[in-house]
Amino acid sequence: MIHLDIQNQKTSFSPGETIAAKITWQLEKSVNAIELRLFWHTNGKGTQDINIVNTLRFTQPPQRDTRPFQFQLPSSPYSFSGKLISLIWAIEAVTDPLDEAGRQEFILSPTGREILLCDTFPANPVNG
Amino acid sequence: MRARDNPFASNLISRLRCHFPPSHSWDSLLLRLQRLEYRGAITGPMGSGKTTILEELAVRLEKQGRQTRLAGLTIQHRQIPDPGHFFANLESTILILDGAEQLNWLSWQRFLRQSRHAAGLIITTHQPGRLPTLFTCATTPALLDNLLTQLHIPPGSPLRLQARRLFDLHCGNLREVLRSLYDSCSTLPHPL
Structure with a gap:
């Protein structure tokens, strides 16, 4: 089990802000490392794009632990959604070798909300 | 939305995930591939799941400890990208070619010659005949239903x-x- 908790259950961040969180894991077997990734990816009709912006690595971790961490967010790209494509920000943690993973999505936007490219979408909650 | x-x-x-008809399974497919000395074709019309099976087959072969090297051809890209790399050091590598129908007869003969030292060759193609048929993909409403359920x-x-x-x-x-x-x-x- 890997669980990611963003501080204060915050789901939206401004460009350049720091995202503070903690990772809790309880693994059935020991692993070489646990890697934390700050990344964005696209979902939609076409080929999926993905970009890992920053990583943190805990080598030779114990089988269970909780650790705080933080990433400084870049100024862009903003979280957005249209009919054909959405851009989604997330942090994820994966074990090496890959056995377990955890993931937490968030919004990166100057307005605090995902940018909607189509005015027919209903008003969406902050956490998408 | x-x-x-x-x-x-x-x-x-x-x-x-692939959904085989009741008479087939991954075990039977891998056994047939072994009997064909790792040379075979997955055939079927467009959009029938050939690439899906091929990609999953590559993963399963890798899990068996076999090296695979995959290339895909489309109507826009009918040549092997970076052939120098694709055909290098083939002795322990199974070559996997998605879209072999994009090669004309002459190009296919050249491809066979270049891949003759490979540990295996698996292709997808619309029509049977280029290599022994490993599996024929066919679509049915039941298969569509299964995908919708997934x-x-x-x-x-x-x-x-x-x-x-x-x-x-x-x-x-x-x-x-x-x-x-x-x-x-x-x-x-x-x-x-």
Whole structure:
């Protein structure tokens, strides 16, 4: 089990802000490392794009632990959604070798909300 | 509907798992491949799941400890990208070619010559005949139903009825059916 908790259950961040969180894991077997990734990816009709912006690595971790961490967010790209494509920000943690993973999505936007490219979408909650 | 909520988004489609007819399984496919000395073709019309099976087969061969090297051809790209790398050090490598029908007869003969030292050769192609047939893909409404279930489309949903109509319209091409369903969902104001 890997669980990611963003501080204060915050789901939206401004460009350049720091995202503070903690990772809790309880693994059935020991692993070489646990890697934390700050990344964005696209979902939609076409080929999926993905970009890992920053990583943190805990080598030779114990089988269970909780650790705080933080990433400084870049100024862009903003979280957005249209009919054909959405851009989604997330942090994820994966074990090496890959056995377990955890993931937490968030919004990166100057307005605090995902940018909607189509005015027919209903008003969406902050956490998408 | 936002792209991220669309149940037919490409990231979800790419996770669909192969669904064999009752007479087939991964074990029987791998056994047949072994009997064919790792040279065989997955055949079937467009949008029938050949690439899906091929990609999963590559993963399963890698898990068996075999090295694979994959190239894909399309109507826009009919040549092996970086052939110097693709055909280098083949002795312990199974070559996997998706879209072999894109090679004309002469190019196919050249490809066979260049790959003769490979530990195996597996291709997808529309028509049988280039290599012994490993598996023939065919689409059925039942297969479409299975994919819709994997995509969490509830039984009785109007999308299921629409999918059935699209299946006939696209002559069983599942890729086109799923693309059309994406477009239909994208016009809906709310997630399903």
